Amino acid sequence: MAQRPGNNPKRRIVRPERLTEEEKAQLMRDVRYVGSGHHKRNPADYELPRANPRPTKSLCDLERTINLSEAQHLVATGIQCGLFSEPREDGFPKFIWSVSERGEVFEAKTDTHGTGEYHGYPLEDEDVMHEYVKSVWIERCQSAGQ
Template identity: 60%
Template sequence: MARPGNNPKRRIAREGFLTDERKAELAVNARYGGSGHHKRNPADYGLERTNPRPTKSLCDALKVIRLEQASELMRRGISRGAVSELAYDGFPKFIWCVDEDGEVYEAKTDPSTLGVYHGYRLEEEDDLRDYVRDIWKQRCLSVGQ
Protein backbone atom coordinates (compact mmCIF):
# COMPACT_ATOMS: atom_id res chain seq x y z
CA MET A 1 0.00 0.00 0.00
CA ALA A 2 1.38 3.39 -0.96
CA ARG A 3 1.95 6.08 1.64
CA PRO A 4 -0.48 8.99 1.67
CA GLY A 5 0.41 11.94 -0.57
CA ASN A 6 3.11 14.48 0.09
CA ASN A 7 2.31 17.13 2.68
CA PRO A 8 3.06 20.59 1.21
CA LYS A 9 3.52 22.02 4.74
CA ARG A 10 6.73 19.99 5.20
CA ARG A 11 9.27 22.67 4.36
CA ILE A 12 12.70 23.44 5.72
CA ALA A 13 12.94 26.74 7.57
CA ARG A 14 14.98 29.49 5.97
CA GLU A 15 18.70 29.47 6.66
CA GLY A 16 19.39 31.37 9.89
CA PHE A 17 15.97 30.51 11.37
CA LEU A 18 17.79 28.84 14.28
CA THR A 19 20.61 30.72 15.98
CA ASP A 20 23.72 28.76 16.94
CA GLU A 21 22.59 29.01 20.56
CA ARG A 22 19.15 27.61 19.73
CA LYS A 23 20.70 24.79 17.66
CA ALA A 24 22.89 23.78 20.62
CA GLU A 25 19.90 23.91 22.97
CA LEU A 26 17.76 21.87 20.61
CA ALA A 27 20.53 19.28 20.10
CA VAL A 28 20.60 18.73 23.87
CA ASN A 29 16.84 18.72 24.49
CA ALA A 30 15.52 16.82 21.45
CA ARG A 31 15.97 13.08 21.58
CA TYR A 32 15.44 10.20 19.25
CA GLY A 33 13.06 7.52 20.52
CA GLY A 34 12.20 5.49 17.46
CA SER A 35 8.90 3.84 16.58
CA GLY A 36 8.06 0.22 15.98
CA HIS A 37 5.78 1.37 13.15
CA HIS A 38 8.87 2.33 11.10
CA LYS A 39 11.13 -0.64 11.90
CA ARG A 40 11.53 -4.25 10.88
CA ASN A 41 14.35 -4.73 13.38
CA PRO A 42 14.11 -3.35 16.95
CA ALA A 43 17.94 -2.99 17.05
CA ASP A 44 18.92 -1.24 20.30
CA TYR A 45 15.87 1.03 20.68
CA GLY A 46 14.42 -0.81 23.68
CA LEU A 47 11.29 -1.68 21.72
CA GLU A 48 9.57 -4.85 22.92
CA ARG A 49 8.46 -5.54 19.36
CA THR A 50 8.12 -3.91 16.00
CA ASN A 51 4.87 -3.50 14.16
CA PRO A 52 5.65 -2.05 10.72
CA ARG A 53 2.62 -0.51 9.12
CA PRO A 54 2.08 -0.93 5.37
CA THR A 55 1.46 2.82 5.01
CA LYS A 56 4.66 3.79 6.88
CA SER A 57 8.17 4.12 5.49
CA LEU A 58 10.76 1.89 7.17
CA CYS A 59 13.87 3.59 8.50
CA ASP A 60 15.70 0.27 8.29
CA ALA A 61 14.54 -0.75 4.80
CA LEU A 62 18.09 -0.50 3.42
CA LYS A 63 20.14 -1.05 6.58
CA VAL A 64 19.72 -1.30 10.34
CA ILE A 65 20.28 2.07 11.95
CA ARG A 66 21.27 1.90 15.60
CA LEU A 67 19.98 4.39 18.15
CA GLU A 68 23.25 6.35 18.35
CA GLN A 69 23.39 6.61 14.54
CA ALA A 70 19.79 7.86 14.40
CA SER A 71 20.52 10.37 17.17
CA GLU A 72 23.60 11.59 15.31
CA LEU A 73 21.63 12.01 12.07
CA MET A 74 19.11 14.11 13.96
CA ARG A 75 21.87 16.25 15.54
CA ARG A 76 23.41 16.80 12.09
CA GLY A 77 20.03 17.93 10.78
CA ILE A 78 19.72 20.38 13.67
CA SER A 79 23.26 21.70 13.12
CA ARG A 80 22.40 22.43 9.45
CA GLY A 81 19.11 24.07 10.45
CA ALA A 82 17.22 21.43 8.46
CA VAL A 83 14.11 21.81 10.59
CA SER A 84 10.56 22.91 9.96
CA GLU A 85 9.24 26.25 11.19
CA LEU A 86 6.15 24.54 12.56
CA ALA A 87 6.92 23.94 16.22
CA TYR A 88 5.51 22.70 19.50
CA ASP A 89 6.81 24.60 22.53
CA GLY A 90 10.06 25.38 20.74
CA PHE A 91 10.50 21.99 19.07
CA PRO A 92 10.21 21.79 15.30
CA LYS A 93 7.72 19.21 14.10
CA PHE A 94 10.24 17.88 11.55
CA ILE A 95 14.03 17.49 11.36
CA TRP A 96 15.72 16.28 8.16
CA CYS A 97 19.13 14.81 7.42
CA VAL A 98 21.04 13.34 4.50
CA ASP A 99 23.36 10.48 5.43
CA GLU A 100 26.78 9.70 3.95
CA ASP A 101 25.12 7.49 1.30
CA GLY A 102 22.81 10.29 0.15
CA GLU A 103 19.70 8.81 1.79
CA VAL A 104 17.25 11.35 3.17
CA TYR A 105 15.65 10.84 6.58
CA GLU A 106 12.85 12.71 8.29
CA ALA A 107 12.33 12.77 12.07
CA LYS A 108 8.99 13.84 13.50
CA THR A 109 7.58 14.74 16.90
CA ASP A 110 4.05 15.53 18.01
CA PRO A 111 2.34 17.09 21.04
CA SER A 112 1.89 13.74 22.81
CA THR A 113 5.66 13.00 22.71
CA LEU A 114 7.04 16.52 22.69
CA GLY A 115 10.74 16.64 21.84
CA VAL A 116 10.95 12.87 21.30
CA TYR A 117 11.34 12.07 17.62
CA HIS A 118 10.84 9.00 15.49
CA GLY A 119 12.25 8.84 12.02
CA TYR A 120 12.06 7.16 8.68
CA ARG A 121 13.73 7.19 5.29
CA LEU A 122 12.01 9.29 2.66
CA GLU A 123 11.19 6.98 -0.20
CA GLU A 124 11.87 7.63 -3.88
CA GLU A 125 8.31 8.72 -4.67
CA ASP A 126 8.37 11.41 -1.98
CA ASP A 127 9.02 14.74 -3.73
CA LEU A 128 10.54 16.11 -0.55
CA ARG A 129 13.65 13.91 -1.00
CA ASP A 130 15.13 16.06 -3.77
CA TYR A 131 14.17 19.28 -2.00
CA VAL A 132 15.95 18.17 1.20
CA ARG A 133 19.03 17.05 -0.75
CA ASP A 134 19.23 20.42 -2.54
CA ILE A 135 18.92 22.42 0.69
CA TRP A 136 21.41 20.09 2.40
CA LYS A 137 24.01 20.64 -0.34
CA GLN A 138 23.52 24.42 -0.21
CA ARG A 139 23.93 24.51 3.56
CA CYS A 140 26.95 22.21 3.54
CA LEU A 141 28.62 24.51 1.01
CA SER A 142 27.79 27.59 3.07
CA VAL A 143 29.64 26.14 6.08
CA GLY A 144 32.52 24.83 3.96
CA GLN A 145 31.77 21.10 4.09
Protein backbone atom coordinates in the same frame (compact mmCIF):
# COMPACT_ATOMS: atom_id res chain seq x y z
CA MET B 1 18.03 27.30 -4.12
CA ALA B 2 15.40 25.15 -5.81
CA GLN B 3 11.79 26.08 -5.11
CA ARG B 4 10.19 23.43 -2.90
CA PRO B 5 7.28 21.65 -4.51
CA GLY B 6 4.05 21.12 -2.60
CA ASN B 7 2.13 23.37 -0.29
CA ASN B 8 2.20 21.80 3.18
CA PRO B 9 3.51 24.65 5.37
CA LYS B 10 4.46 22.21 8.15
CA ARG B 11 6.82 20.45 5.75
CA ARG B 12 8.94 23.41 4.74
CA ILE B 13 12.56 23.95 5.70
CA VAL B 14 13.10 27.19 7.62
CA ARG B 15 15.37 29.92 6.33
CA PRO B 16 19.00 29.36 7.41
CA GLU B 17 19.11 32.17 9.98
CA ARG B 18 15.82 31.19 11.69
CA LEU B 19 17.59 30.04 14.87
CA THR B 20 20.87 31.28 16.29
CA GLU B 21 23.71 28.84 16.88
CA GLU B 22 22.88 28.92 20.60
CA GLU B 23 19.20 28.15 19.91
CA LYS B 24 20.17 25.25 17.65
CA ALA B 25 22.52 23.91 20.35
CA GLN B 26 19.66 24.09 22.88
CA LEU B 27 17.32 22.32 20.46
CA MET B 28 19.92 19.57 19.97
CA ARG B 29 20.07 19.11 23.76
CA ASP B 30 16.26 19.03 24.10
CA VAL B 31 15.44 16.70 21.20
CA ARG B 32 15.39 12.96 21.90
CA TYR B 33 15.41 10.40 19.13
CA VAL B 34 13.41 7.38 20.32
CA GLY B 35 12.49 5.56 17.14
CA SER B 36 9.21 3.81 16.44
CA GLY B 37 8.39 0.13 16.19
CA HIS B 38 5.97 1.08 13.39
CA HIS B 39 8.94 1.82 11.12
CA LYS B 40 11.12 -1.17 12.02
CA ARG B 41 11.42 -4.83 11.12
CA ASN B 42 14.13 -5.19 13.74
CA PRO B 43 14.12 -3.24 17.05
CA ALA B 44 17.98 -3.15 16.97
CA ASP B 45 19.38 -1.17 19.93
CA TYR B 46 16.34 1.12 20.42
CA GLU B 47 15.09 -0.75 23.50
CA LEU B 48 11.68 -1.08 21.88
CA PRO B 49 9.57 -3.88 23.31
CA ARG B 50 9.06 -5.18 19.76
CA ALA B 51 9.03 -4.14 16.15
CA ASN B 52 5.49 -3.70 14.88
CA PRO B 53 5.75 -2.45 11.28
CA ARG B 54 2.58 -1.01 9.81
CA PRO B 55 1.81 -1.63 6.13
CA THR B 56 1.23 2.10 5.55
CA LYS B 57 4.56 3.18 7.11
CA SER B 58 7.95 3.19 5.44
CA LEU B 59 10.59 1.02 7.08
CA CYS B 60 13.78 2.72 8.19
CA ASP B 61 15.56 -0.63 8.18
CA LEU B 62 14.35 -1.93 4.83
CA GLU B 63 17.75 -1.47 3.17
CA ARG B 64 19.91 -1.67 6.31
CA THR B 65 19.65 -1.44 10.08
CA ILE B 66 20.31 2.03 11.41
CA ASN B 67 21.41 1.95 15.03
CA LEU B 68 20.33 4.50 17.60
CA SER B 69 23.60 6.43 17.65
CA GLU B 70 23.50 6.95 13.85
CA ALA B 71 19.85 8.09 14.04
CA GLN B 72 20.72 10.52 16.84
CA HIS B 73 23.65 11.83 14.80
CA LEU B 74 21.43 12.35 11.75
CA VAL B 75 18.91 14.35 13.78
CA ALA B 76 21.63 16.46 15.43
CA THR B 77 23.27 17.19 12.07
CA GLY B 78 19.91 18.14 10.57
CA ILE B 79 19.40 20.65 13.38
CA GLN B 80 22.94 21.98 13.11
CA CYS B 81 22.45 22.59 9.37
CA GLY B 82 19.05 24.20 9.87
CA LEU B 83 17.08 21.45 8.12
CA PHE B 84 13.92 21.59 10.19
CA SER B 85 10.43 23.00 9.92
CA GLU B 86 9.23 26.10 11.73
CA PRO B 87 9.39 25.47 15.50
CA ARG B 88 5.95 25.28 17.08
CA GLU B 89 4.84 27.03 20.26
CA ASP B 90 6.43 24.22 22.30
CA GLY B 91 9.80 25.06 20.70
CA PHE B 92 10.07 21.84 18.69
CA PRO B 93 9.83 21.65 14.91
CA LYS B 94 7.44 19.01 13.63
CA PHE B 95 10.06 17.78 11.14
CA ILE B 96 13.86 17.49 11.04
CA TRP B 97 15.59 16.31 7.85
CA SER B 98 19.03 14.87 7.25
CA VAL B 99 21.12 13.04 4.68
CA SER B 100 23.35 10.11 5.59
CA GLU B 101 26.92 9.64 4.42
CA ARG B 102 25.47 7.19 1.89
CA GLY B 103 23.19 9.87 0.44
CA GLU B 104 19.98 8.51 2.01
CA VAL B 105 17.44 11.20 2.85
CA PHE B 106 15.65 10.93 6.21
CA GLU B 107 12.79 12.72 7.86
CA ALA B 108 12.30 12.72 11.63
CA LYS B 109 8.89 13.63 13.01
CA THR B 110 7.60 14.46 16.47
CA ASP B 111 4.15 14.10 17.94
CA THR B 112 1.86 16.97 18.88
CA HIS B 113 2.39 16.58 22.63
CA GLY B 114 5.54 18.69 22.88
CA THR B 115 7.69 15.92 24.32
CA GLY B 116 10.62 16.51 21.98
CA GLU B 117 10.67 12.81 21.09
CA TYR B 118 11.24 12.00 17.42
CA HIS B 119 11.10 8.95 15.20
CA GLY B 120 12.39 8.85 11.66
CA TYR B 121 12.16 7.12 8.35
CA PRO B 122 13.76 7.35 4.91
CA LEU B 123 12.10 9.53 2.29
CA GLU B 124 11.40 7.58 -0.84
CA ASP B 125 12.66 8.92 -4.15
CA GLU B 126 9.07 9.66 -5.21
CA ASP B 127 8.46 11.94 -2.22
CA VAL B 128 8.57 15.59 -3.34
CA MET B 129 10.76 16.42 -0.33
CA HIS B 130 13.50 13.91 -1.24
CA GLU B 131 15.35 15.97 -3.87
CA TYR B 132 14.53 19.26 -2.16
CA VAL B 133 16.10 18.12 1.14
CA LYS B 134 19.13 16.84 -0.74
CA SER B 135 19.61 20.16 -2.54
CA VAL B 136 19.30 22.19 0.68
CA TRP B 137 21.64 19.71 2.40
CA ILE B 138 24.28 20.31 -0.27
CA GLU B 139 23.86 24.06 -0.01
CA ARG B 140 23.87 24.32 3.80
CA CYS B 141 25.81 21.33 5.07
CA GLN B 142 28.29 20.18 2.47
CA SER B 143 29.32 23.72 1.65
CA ALA B 144 29.97 24.21 5.38
CA GLY B 145 32.17 21.09 5.46
CA GLN B 146 29.78 18.87 7.43
